[in-house]
Amino acid sequence: MVLHLDVNEDIRLDQEMAFKCNLINKPPLCESPIMICVGGDEPEGWIDQSRSYFELCDSQNIKVDFKIVEGTNHFSLLDHAMSEDYELNKKLLNLSKTSKD
16 A cells, blocks of 8 residues: 555655565464554555454464554554553553463
């Protein structure tokens, strides 16, 4: 998707590198639980990419959770992850505890 955005003028991502970096082409190799979060304010294509990766992980029988965090984008989503005022922070802490068991 970045290949078609103005930001690509700065990062200069080409087709080959985009393919290498595309997680859809690389199912996870570990058995750790995964939480896939995407901001609800992101473009639908980015939300769909996150959903597709969730489906890939789920199809590999990996313990995976998918969450759309409404009212956030890929920057403000980090605030929700880092502040104990938000549900996402609690979910991440629980995930880290269960992955140690």
